[in-house]
Amino acid sequence: MEFVPENYLVIGMFITFIALLFTGFPVAFVLAGVGIIFSGVAYLTDSFYWTMTGIDYNTLNMLVGRIFGIMDNWVLIALPMFIFMGLMLDKSGLAENMMRSMQKLFGKVRGGLSITVTLIGIILAASTGIIGASVVMLGLMSLPIMLNQKYDRPLALGTVAASGCLGILIPPSIMLVIMGDQLGVSVLDLFMGAVFPGLILGFLYVTYILIFCNLYPDKAPLARDHKTIELKDLFQVLLDIIPPAGLILAVLGSIFMGIATVTEASGVGALGAVLIALLNKKLNFKILKEVVMNTMNVSAYIFAIFVGATIFALVLRLCGGDELIETGLVSLGFGPYGLILFVMAVVFFLGFFLDWIEISLIILPLLGPVIENLPGLDINGFGVVYNANLVWFALLIAVTLQTSFLTPPVGFAIFYLKGVAPSDVKLTEIYWGVIPFIILQLIGLALVFLFPELVTWLPAVAYGNR
Numbered sequence: 282m283e284f285v286p287e288n289y290l291v292i293g294m295f296i297t298f299i300a301l302l303f304t305g306f307p308v309a310f311v312l313a314g315v316g317i318i319f320s321g322v323a324y325l326t327d328s329f330y331w332t333m334t335g336i337d338y339n340t341l342n343m344l345v346g347r348i349f350g351i352m353d354n355w356v357l358i359a360l361p362m363f364i365f366m367g368l369m370l371d372k373s374g375l376a377e378n379m380m381r382s383m384q385k386l387f388g389k390v391r392g393g394l395s396i397t398v399t400l401i402g403i404i405l406a407a408s409t410g411i412i413g414a415s416v417v418m419l420g421l422m423s424l425p426i427m428l429n430q431k432y433d434r435p436l437a438l439g440t441v442a443a444s445g446c447l448g449i450l451i452p453p454s455i456m457l458v459i460m461g462d463q464l465g466v467s468v469l470d471l472f473m474g475a476v477f478p479g480l481i482l483g484f485l486y487v488t489y490i491l492i493f494c495n496l497y498p499d500k501a502p503l504a505r506d507h508k509t510i511e512l513k514d515l516f517q518v519l520l521d522i523i524p525p526a527g528l529i530l531a532v533l534g535s536i537f538m539g540i541a542t543v544t545e546a547s548g549v550g551a552l553g554a555v556l557i558a559l560l561n562k563k564l565n566f567k568i569l570k571e572v573v574m575n576t577m578n579v580s581a582y583i584f585a586i587f588v589g590a591t592i593f594a595l596v597l598r599l600c601g602g603d604e605l606i607e608t609g610l611v612s613l614g615f616g617p618y619g620l621i622l623f624v625m626a627v628v629f630f631l632g633f634f635l636d637w638i639e640i641s642l643i644i645l646p647l648l649g650p651v652i653e654n655l656p657g658l659d660i661n662g663f664g665v666v667y668n669a670n671l672v673w674f675a676l677l678i679a680v681t682l683q684t685s686f687l688t689p690p691v692g693f694a695i696f697y698l699k700g701v702a703p704s705d706v707k708l709t710e711i712y713w714g715v716i717p718f719i720i721l722q723l724i725g726l727a728l729v730f731l732f733p734e735l736v737t738w739l740p741a742v743a744y745g746n747r
Contacts, residue, residue, distance in 0.1 A: 286332045287323075287601040294319050294597055308639050309582075312589030316596040323600055334600050347591045351584065355544055356462050361580040362547030363455050366532075367448075368572045368579075369554035371418055374561040375525055376401060380422050382517040392494030392501040394430060395440040396487055398423045402444025403483045404525050406451035412686060416445030416694050420701040428703065433500035436493070438706065439714030442694045443486060443722075446686050449637065450679055451479035453532055453550065456637055458543065459583075460675045463645040466668045468543045469536055473743060474676050474736040478729050482680075485721040493717075524560065528553040537743060583638055590642035597647070607651045617658040621674065622730075624648060625681045632685025636693070640682065645675075660733045669737050673729075676736045680729055684722040687715045 294315055301311045320340055326332040351357065370376075379401050387393030398419055405415045419441045427437040449456050452472035461468035494501035532550040535541040541549065558564040597603075615623055631640050652658070652674045660673045686694045689712045699708055729735055 285601070286326070287334055288605050290319060290323055290326070290332060290334070290600040291597060291602045291605050293322075294593070294600070294602070298593070302634070307585070308636075309585035309589040312586065312593040312639075312643070316589070316592035316594075319600070320596045323596070332600075336596070336599050340596075340599065344592055344595060347595055348588055351587050351591060354462065355542075356458065356468060357584075357587075359453075359458050359468075359544045359547035360455055360583060361576055362544070362551045363453055363458070364579050365572060365576040366528075366547070366550040366554040368575050369551070369558055370405070370525075370528075372563055372568050372572060373554065373558035374563045375521075375557060376405060376418050376422055378521040378561070379404065379518075379525070380426075382514070382521045384426075385514045386518050389503065390491075391498055391503065392490045393503075394423065394427050394432060395436060395490045395494070395501065398427075398440050399444045399483060399486045399490065402447050403451065403479075404522070404529075405445075406447035406449075406479065412446055412449050412694060412697070415448040416442060416697040417701050419445050420698050424702055424706075430504055431502050433497075434706065434710045435714035436490075436500055437714070438698060438702070438711045439716070439718050440486070440490065442687055442692075442698045442711065442715050443718035445697070446683050446694050447479060447483060449683050449686070450475055450482070452476065453536075453543075453547070454679075455583075456641065456679060456682070457675070459638065459641050460645060460679065463641055464649045464668075464671045464675055466671045466675065467740075470667070470672050470740045471675055472533065472536060472543070473740040474672050475679065476739055477735045478676060478680055478725060481728060481735070482683075482722060482725045485725055486718065489717060489721055524557045528557065586638050586642055590639070590646075593643065594646050603647060603650060606647050610651055617655045620655065621652070621658075621677065624652075625677060625726075628678055628681050629685050629688075632682050633688065633692075637682045637686075641678075645678070648674075660737060669733075672740070673733045673736045677726070677729060680722065680726045684719060684726060687719050687722065689715070 297319070298311060298315045301315065302308065304311075306314075320336050323332060323334040323336040324340075327334055327336060380397065383397045383400060384394065387397050390396060401423075402415060402419060405418065423441060424437060427440075428434065448454070452475050454472075454475065457471040457475060458468050460466075461471050528550060531553055532546045535549060536543055536546045555564065558568070610620055610624075613620065613623065628640060628644065631644070649671060653668070653671055655670070658670055660669045686692050689695065692715070695708070695711050695715065698711055699706070702711070
């Protein structure tokens with residue numbers, strides 16, 4: 282691979298970005314600052330004919346136009362709506378009601394509490410889509426009960442952390458909204474493509490818990506006061522599941538049936554979450570103010586990174602970053618599938634240090650054109666899905682990032698859980714607890730990699746050839 286002077290600017294940008302991350306400055310400011318500094322460096326080196334990036338005063342106009350484009354993006358309006366929906370459901374008492382009723386339903390099943398937590402995690406994942414909220418909520422609700430019932434600590438901790446992480450994958454997911462925007466693919470296709478991978482992971486969790494708890498019954502003792510299931514218990518479970526199920530149906534059903542766009546459905550979800558909180562008598566001015574303020578803070582954090590990443594990516598591209606990355610990856614000689622495995626390994630490693638937002642906004646726009654035009658890669662299900670390669674690739678990255686959230690030593694879900702766990706819970710116990718679930722997630726990731734139809738089949742069948 283032949284180097285040109287512009288390549289050194291690209292390498293310098295990456296090195297400077299990585300170095301500044303360790304200073305503790307907010308990532309959004311680091312991205313924007315590095316982009317602006319290197320646009321000035323490139324302008325000076327162009328002036329002395331050392332480089333030929335073409336960066337001049339018009340670059341400022343391009344940056345302003347790109348930033349206004351973010352704020353004018355119709356799809357991204359869904360982000361604050363879905364964030365509001367998740368945070369409002371967190372305050373609605375929905376999870377507590379399901380925990381009480383489902384605990385009775387699985388009371389006589391060995392490992393029933395862990396199964397209950399997993400199923401609630403799946404339902405919350407389809408309702409909230411926010412990892413931090415799901416892990417904290419499940420930890421506060423279920424950990425004291427599981428530990429009082431003398432559950433094995435690593436099993437209890439691992440179940441909570443892994444179940445909470447499902448929120449990033451099972452639609453509606455704010456991560457998939459951002460990935461769709463950055464890769465230029467349909468968010469609807471990503472939502473549909475994520476259904477089977479998310480359910481497969483949930484199935485693997487439940488299967489593992491059942492097998493483990495039956496092999497080691499002393500690690501998941503039954504509650505002393507467990508009773509025979511009565512008809513009223515089943516009826517109560519049904520009553521508690523109807524609100525979130527109705528919300529999921531309203532949001533995903535309206536999207537999948539073509540009644541509403543993702544943005545419109547996010548508004549339906551936000552309204553539905555408010556109605557559920559009202560029905561549970563959990564809504565008041567204080568809670569509403571708290572949810573609105575938290576929504577503003579999270580949304581501002583995400584959009585600040587959007588602005589910084591836009592500046593960084595534009596300057597990087599003008600310096601020839603796209604060509605350098607594409608040439609470098611292709612020159613590895615791994616072949617199309619080997620190259621994707623290499624990219625997944627890099628993303629998995631980056632997930633130890635960067636949030637999924639930074640990875641999605643920095644890495645995906647650079648890798649998207651490479652994957653889209655990769656020779657020998659032709660992914661499709663039972664029909665033709667537009668941009669099938671990118672849809673499959675996006676879901677592979679999503680599952681990879683979900684796995685990295687659990688991986689010691691710096692998995693984000695681990696520290697969310699440690700923050701709400703009882704003070705006597707050790708970090709090493711959480712590490713041991715998540716290891717089996719990391720293995721299960723790697724199995725799920727392997728299934729999605731080996732059988733792309735798990736991603737492309739549903740959108741292909743739903744919409745036929747497009």
